[in-house]
Amino acid sequence: MSPCNTGDNIMTDATGPMMAADGRPLKASLNRALRRQKLRALALIAPLLVFIMFTFIIPIGQMLFRSVENQIVSDVLPTTVAALENWDAETGQAPDEDVFYALTQDLMVAVEKKQHTRLGSRLNYEMTGISSLFRKSGRSVDDIGEVYADQFIDLDPRWGEAEFWADLMGAEGLTPDMPFEMHPDVFTTFARAAPAYAAFAATIASEDGDDPREEEPWNSVYLALYEDLKEAPKFTNAPKGIEIMSEFAPQVVDFETIDLAAEFADIDEDWVDPAVWQTIQTYAPEFTNGYFLNSIDRQKTPDGAEWRPEDEQIYLKLFWRTMLMSLAITGSCILLGYPVAWLLANLPMRTANVLMILVLLPFWTSLLVRTSAWKVLLQQQGVINDLLVWIGIVADDNRLALINNATGTVIAMTHILLPFMILPLYSVMKTIPPAYLRAAKSLGATNWTAFWRVYFPQSVPGIGAGSILVFILAIGYYITPEIVGGTKGVFISNRIAYHISSSLNWGLAAALGTILLALVLVFYWLYDRIVGIDNVKLGG
Amino acid sequence: MKLTKTLMATTALSMTSVTAFADGHMASEMTIVSWGGAYSASQQAAYHDPYAEMTGVTIINDESSAEAVAKLRAMNEAGNVTWDVVDVVASDAIRLCDEGLALEIDADEQLAPGDDGSTASEDFGDLLVSDCFIPQIVYSTTAGYRTDLVGDTPPTSICAMFDLEAYPGMRSLERRPINNMEWALLCDGVAKEDVYDVLETDEGQAQAFAKLDTIKDNVVWWSAGADTPQLLADGEVVMGTTYNGRLFALIEEQKQPVAMLWDAQVFDLDGWIIPAGLSPEREARALDYVRFATDTQRLADQAKYISYGPARASSAPLVGQHATLGIDMAQHMPTDPENAKNTFLYNYEWWADYRDDLDAKFQAWLAQ
Numbered sequence: 066m067s068p069c070n071t072g073d074n075i076m077t078d079a080t081g082p083m084m085a086a087d088g089r090p091l092k093a094s095l096n097r098a099l100r101r102q103k104l105r106a107l108a109l110i111a112p113l114l115v116f117i118m119f120t121f122i123i124p125i126g127q128m129l130f131r132s133v134e135n136q137i138v139s140d141v142l143p144t145t146v147a148a149l150e151n152w153d154a155e156t157g158q159a160p161d162e163d164v165f166y167a168l169t170q171d172l173m174v175a176v177e178k179k180q181h182t183r184l185g186s187r188l189n190y191e192m193t194g195i196s197s198l199f200r201k202s203g204r205s206v207d208d209i210g211e212v213y214a215d216q217f218i219d220l221d222p223r224w225g226e227a228e229f230w231a232d233l234m235g236a237e238g239l240t241p242d243m244p245f246e247m248h249p250d251v252f253t254t255f256a257r258a259a260p261a262y263a264a265f266a267a268t269i270a271s272e273d274g275d276d277p278r279e280e281e282p283w284n285s286v287y288l289a290l291y292e293d294l295k296e297a298p299k300f301t302n303a304p305k306g307i308e309i310m311s312e313f314a315p316q317v318v319d320f321e322t323i324d325l326a327a328e329f330a331d332i333d334e335d336w337v338d339p340a341v342w343q344t345i346q347t348y349a350p351e352f353t354n355g356y357f358l359n360s361i362d363r364q365k366t367p368d369g370a371e372w373r374p375e376d377e378q379i380y381l382k383l384f385w386r387t388m389l390m391s392l393a394i395t396g397s398c399i400l401l402g403y404p405v406a407w408l409l410a411n412l413p414m415r416t417a418n419v420l421m422i423l424v425l426l427p428f429w430t431s432l433l434v435r436t437s438a439w440k441v442l443l444q445q446q447g448v449i450n451d452l453l454v455w456i457g458i459v460a461d462d463n464r465l466a467l468i469n470n471a472t473g474t475v476i477a478m479t480h481i482l483l484p485f486m487i488l489p490l491y492s493v494m495k496t497i498p499p500a501y502l503r504a505a506k507s508l509g510a511t512n513w514t515a516f517w518r519v520y521f522p523q524s525v526p527g528i529g530a531g532s533i534l535v536f537i538l539a540i541g542y543y544i545t546p547e548i549v550g551g552t553k554g555v556f557i558s559n560r561i562a563y564h565i566s567s568s569l570n571w572g573l574a575a576a577l578g579t580i581l582l583a584l585v586l587v588f589y590w591l592y593d594r595i596v597g598i599d600n601v602k603l604g605g
Numbered sequence: 606m607k608l609t610k611t612l613m614a615t616t617a618l619s620m621t622s623v624t625a626f627a628d629g630h631m632a633s634e635m636t637i638v639s640w641g642g643a644y645s646a647s648q649q650a651a652y653h654d655p656y657a658e659m660t661g662v663t664i665i666n667d668e669s670s671a672e673a674v675a676k677l678r679a680m681n682e683a684g685n686v687t688w689d690v691v692d693v694v695a696s697d698a699i700r701l702c703d704e705g706l707a708l709e710i711d712a713d714e715q716l717a718p719g720d721d722g723s724t725a726s727e728d729f730g731d732l733l734v735s736d737c738f739i740p741q742i743v744y745s746t747t748a749g750y751r752t753d754l755v756g757d758t759p760p761t762s763i764c765a766m767f768d769l770e771a772y773p774g775m776r777s778l779e780r781r782p783i784n785n786m787e788w789a790l791l792c793d794g795v796a797k798e799d800v801y802d803v804l805e806t807d808e809g810q811a812q813a814f815a816k817l818d819t820i821k822d823n824v825v826w827w828s829a830g831a832d833t834p835q836l837l838a839d840g841e842v843v844m845g846t847t848y849n850g851r852l853f854a855l856i857e858e859q860k861q862p863v864a865m866l867w868d869a870q871v872f873d874l875d876g877w878i879i880p881a882g883l884s885p886e887r888e889a890r891a892l893d894y895v896r897f898a899t900d901t902q903r904l905a906d907q908a909k910y911i912s913y914g915p916a917r918a919s920s921a922p923l924v925g926q927h928a929t930l931g932i933d934m935a936q937h938m939p940t941d942p943e944n945a946k947n948t949f950l951y952n953y954e955w956w957a958d959y960r961d962d963l964d965a966k967f968q969a970w971l972a973q
Contacts, residue, residue, distance in 0.1 A: 379972055446839050469826070552826055565675055566674070569704075
């Protein structure tokens with residue numbers, strides 16, 4: 066408790082609360098005045114806050130969200146996912162007919178909505194081949210159940226009429242100008258055909274603007290109808306549609322039937338491969354840690370997380386490389402920047418200004434231009450190698466590889482990030498009075514002692530500020546490593562860019578980005594613990 | 606889940622906000638997205654200018670084809686598609702079609718019939734690789750070599766790429782598995798028709814990587830089409846792969862000592878897609894433009910400016926001379942019989958499946 070509070074308490078105890086001039090308690094009056102000030106301050110920063118909220122915080126939150134979001138599987142294959150819950154991958158068998166029935170119904174809707182190929186691309190990230198499996202199946206799934214459609218129509222031509230179906234399934238009292246609606250009772254009578262017909266009606270209405278009263282149902286609806294009629298005796302108390310049911314149920318026993326699993330296997334053998342179903346089952350939940358596992362070279366399996374095969378492990382290596390090279394770049398920026406900043410701070414004003422322009426000039430030049438210039442300088446037939454060969458330091462047939470590797474990235478990025486080191490260093494050094502050095506020397510210190518014991522400690526806050534700027538910028542750099550990094554000098558951000566713009570695996574990109582963000586925060590925290598963020602000075 | 610959708614839309618919005626102000630198009634204005642550079646210039650001269658003259662439409666050019674797939678996806682999520690016609694390579698068109706981001710096209714109904722009386726689908730033939738894709742040009746990824754750095758026996762086969770004894774020095778290859786894996790297998794004795802069957806197996810992939818291992822230390826890996834021409838011009842590499850049009854410019858326009866190695870060139874396609882979800886008047890405009898720009902004469906016209914082959918069979922006889930150099934363009938087309946003696950057909954469906962997996966392995970291999 067602060068002394069002030071203690072005093073307050075004593076006074077309250079002795080004489081009651083202290084009053085302001087207007088008779089209110091002083092504390093309340095002060096709070097009021099302060100609140101008004103705080104509100105005014107808040108109003109002043111409000112535009113910035115809103116701006117940051119919309120351009121920074123929400124997108125980052127959304128990126129974090131994408132890294133776990135996985136609704137597409139359960140959105141596109143809702144009944145399949147539910148049916149698959151009872152299936153055990155351990156058996157090594159493909160799932161039973163119920164699952165294939167659910168797949169037929171889901172896939173039919175998905176194809177009409179053009180969602181099946183999207184799901185295929187999503188699952189292809191986890192198992193190679195699923196993309197074409199879905200694309201291929203999308204072309205043939207509407208044939209499944211045709212056998213039943215033909216037999217129903219042979220039995221009674223009314224089954225081929227849109228009107229007949231709509232009367233059977235539709236609500237009572239529908240006029241042609243009203244949108245089609247299902248009768249609630251048919252869901253009891255036709256446990257399978259009604260949902261299938263409802264899905265058909267809703268899909269053609271939303272996708273093509275068609276009316277189910279004018280369209281013959283999909284083959285998958287006939288499949289559902291057959292399944293219902295086959296088991297009809299169970300529903301003797303059912304309301305609407307019962308007469309149809311009792312009329313046709315006895316007749317379908319002679320129907321030629323199909324094996325759904327075989328139909329799918331006919332489209333593509335992969336449908337009877339348990340591994341495919343295992344992938345669908347593993348990625349069925351709406352949220353997944355799969356992307357995060359992938360981004361640390363592991364993979365999600367039914368038995369938990371496993372390491373990826375060794376020939377696919379890359380991300381941990383890239384994270385590690387990004388860290389190490391960013392540290393190397395920060396280190397070389399300190400080594401090169403410190404003397405320059407010292408010169409800037411200690412030369413006469415005129416010379417210092419010229420030097421300052423030299424520091425800033427590259428800062429104002431396009432990043433791409435500077436990076437490409439390094440290409441010309443560093444390549445094997447480039448300026449630097451030519452010079453070294455001419456002097457005789459390296460042999461003509463043994464020129465140095467300075468680009469398209471880690472060396473190239475460190476050189477080019479050190480150059481690009483150098484101003485971020487020099488400027489904070491300069492502003493700190495500018496505030497160190499030269500008299501301190503002279504005093505140290507007059508007390509008998511050598512040049513080195515005076516620098517190391519007196520000057521350097523005072524310039525540390527500048528090094529701190531420069532280092533944190535350079536390191537955090539370097540860790541997320543993308544363009545320069547892409548151009549001069551070759552294969553051994555690329556960073557994790559290059560893979561993130563690849564997954565955003567090329568492979569379209571945004572979930573994985575988001576997970577990698579989240580990890581990178583977390584790493585930066587960890588480094589910041591470590592930095593605060595070791596150097597102390599209060600010791601950082603960005604300006605005088 | 607409403608929150609989810611809102612959140613997604615917000616981010617997508619902030620990603621596309623740069624182009625968002627272009628909203629409110631009338632059908633009298635259209636945004637066409639392409640690759641930029643000489644390629645866009647050839648489209649400007651062959652398609653945009655005559656079309657604008659004919660219809661009075663204002664055409665806005667956008668050079669975003671390289672990141673078209675990602676941007677279209679973001680625009681679609683934000684519900685604000687600002688592009689009308691987009692130039693993409695065939696594999697991207699397939700992905701856009703898969704994602705439901707591109708409009709499906711009925712070739713015979715919506716595209717012009719060929720000048721020779723064939724229907725559009727006959728005229729384009731196998732090149733209609735996706736329901737959404739309207740082919741425009743055939744280009745190839747092929748190799749070029751420095752004539753002054755290969756000694757007395759210039760290479761005649763793509764396998765020279767893997768022959769460090771006969772052709773020492775650096776090479777440049779694209780930093781991705783596509784094409785490189787196929788060439789590696791071809792040069793390791795696998796028959797052309799078996800390449801993808803072999804590449805499907807773990808042993809086949811290991812075989813391809815082992816072959817690439819033999820030259821790994823001598824390869825500069827490129828990611829932009831302009832890299833190889835620069836590397837060849839500077840003598841950084843002895844030979845390297847890139848798009849045939851880039852090599853044409855290097856050889857014929859910049860007169861560098863470089864020659865084409867057409868052997869085992871890999872054909873690829875570039876063409877138009879129309880984004881899904883356009884307003885009816887913009888969609889009608891886009892379809893009208895595409896019908897005009899991909900007719901027999903227009904496709905042949907483009908070949909006057911750049912050495913890419915027209916996608917219609919009926920355009921081939923109409924290919925003439927280069928607009929400024931005055932050289933006969935037919936012999937510089939990847940489809941010219943002399944150049945197409947040994948070609949390799951890129952399998953789109955196969956790569957759509959294996960791309961993610963092989964790319965992960967390829968990048969891991971590169972990082973080793």
